[in-house]
Amino acid sequence: MERLPRMSRRLFTGTSVLAAATFSWPALHAQSQPETRKITIAVGNKAAFYSLPLTISEQLGYFRAEGLTVGISNHETGVQAVQALIGKSADICLAGFEHIIHLQAAQQMVQSFVLLGRAPQIAFGVSTRSFPRYKPIAELKGKKIGVAALESASTLMACMVLAQGGLKAGDVNFLEVGDAENVLSVLRSGQVDAISHTDPLMTILEQKGEVRIISDARTLKGTTELYGGPMPAACLFAPLEFIRKNPNTCQALANAMVRGLKWLQTAGPGDIIKTVPENYLLGDRGLYIASFNKVRESISLDGILADEAAPTALKAIAGFDPSVKVGRIDLSKTYTNAFAQRAKERFKA
Numbered sequence: 001m002e003r004l005p006r007m008s009r010r011l012f013t014g015t016s017v018l019a020a021a022t023f024s025w026p027a028l029h030a031q032s033q034p035e036t037r038k039i040t041i042a043v044g045n046k047a048a049f050y051s052l053p054l055t056i057s058e059q060l061g062y063f064r065a066e067g068l069t070v071g072i073s074n075h076e077t078g079v080q081a082v083q084a085l086i087g088k089s090a091d092i093c094l095a096g097f098e099h100i101i102h103l104q105a106a107q108q109m110v111q112s113f114v115l116l117g118r119a120p121q122i123a124f125g126v127s128t129r130s131f132p133r134y135k136p137i138a139e140l141k142g143k144k145i146g147v148a149a150l151e152s153a154s155t156l157m158a159c160m161v162l163a164q165g166g167l168k169a170g171d172v173n174f175l176e177v178g179d180a181e182n183v184l185s186v187l188r189s190g191q192v193d194a195i196s197h198t199d200p201l202m203t204i205l206e207q208k209g210e211v212r213i214i215s216d217a218r219t220l221k222g223t224t225e226l227y228g229g230p231m232p233a234a235c236l237f238a239p240l241e242f243i244r245k246n247p248n249t250c251q252a253l254a255n256a257m258v259r260g261l262k263w264l265q266t267a268g269p270g271d272i273i274k275t276v277p278e279n280y281l282l283g284d285r286g287l288y289i290a291s292f293n294k295v296r297e298s299i300s301l302d303g304i305l306a307d308e309a310a311p312t313a314l315k316a317i318a319g320f321d322p323s324v325k326v327g328r329i330d331l332s333k334t335y336t337n338a339f340a341q342r343a344k345e346r347f348k349a
Helices: 049-059 078-086 098-105 153-164 180-188 201-207 220-227 240-245 247-266 269-275 285-298 309-318 338-347
Strands: 038-044 069-075 092-096 110-115 122-127 144-147 173-176 194-198 211-216 234-239
Touching (some): 038 049, 038 078, 049 269, 049 285, 069 078, 078 092, 078 234, 092 098, 098 309, 110 247, 110 338, 122 153, 144 180, 153 194, 153 220, 180 194, 180 201, 194 201, 201 211, 201 285, 211 220, 240 247, 247 338, 269 285
Parallel strands (some): 038 069, 038 092, 144 173, 144 194
Antiparallel strands (some): 092 234, 122 194
């Protein structure tokens, strides 16, 4: 199998390897005070729906209600957000679950404690400019595929789609296209022939007739069809050592996030528009809401990661990255539901 592009080994230089021991999380009292009140969260593309629950909890003051002062460090990609976490310029990271598996394979023990997305919220579309009469996936051989970042969920999804057509990652050329503005430029200039990316960008491109969606992991059904089961996506994660030393802080973060997830369950279009920053709407409120409706069911209801989801992620990643060995990854260390479960009970999410 073809190997996905990997993070630089320099990312891990000088960092300690945490013992893979089983931690017993302390029982938390409802009124326990956070050990650390000032927290920095590194985020990969805060304006994407991937990060919407964080934005909601921030805008509605849920972090402040838990006694936290949260600073958000916005990065163009999840890889850059992970680098901020490992480099210790952030305490917490919001990025895809796949990064946790990659980090453990590189002897870096981090753990998810709140799930934000229960599907990748990514769509794969071919350019109608390059393929006005596109039909089979095999036609993509030798073509250029735009992805959000080279080591990202968008690249993994692209590899899954290609495999359905009998193609390997090496049969195409991946191009890191970054944010929405750059994507529009490279697509319209013919620099890429297909795009694997998140919303609201993909809905905008679809509605403008610039791409034809051929695989959709913005829905639970499409995700199951592509990955063979539930695929965990965006989550809050931190080094195991941080979680062990700051259980009350992690609980406060989980409380704020689960409260935001509950708000999103019943929020109407007007509520969303009034809450998110104006620049997130990309100048078109109607398209933004249309995009939100595409991904709405993929947003976690309660922050809990289903036990069957982690094995789906590991199988998908190991199938394309030989550095990730299924037998060497301890999935029980990749996530905990203890904090989200307490928050769920508290807020009846």
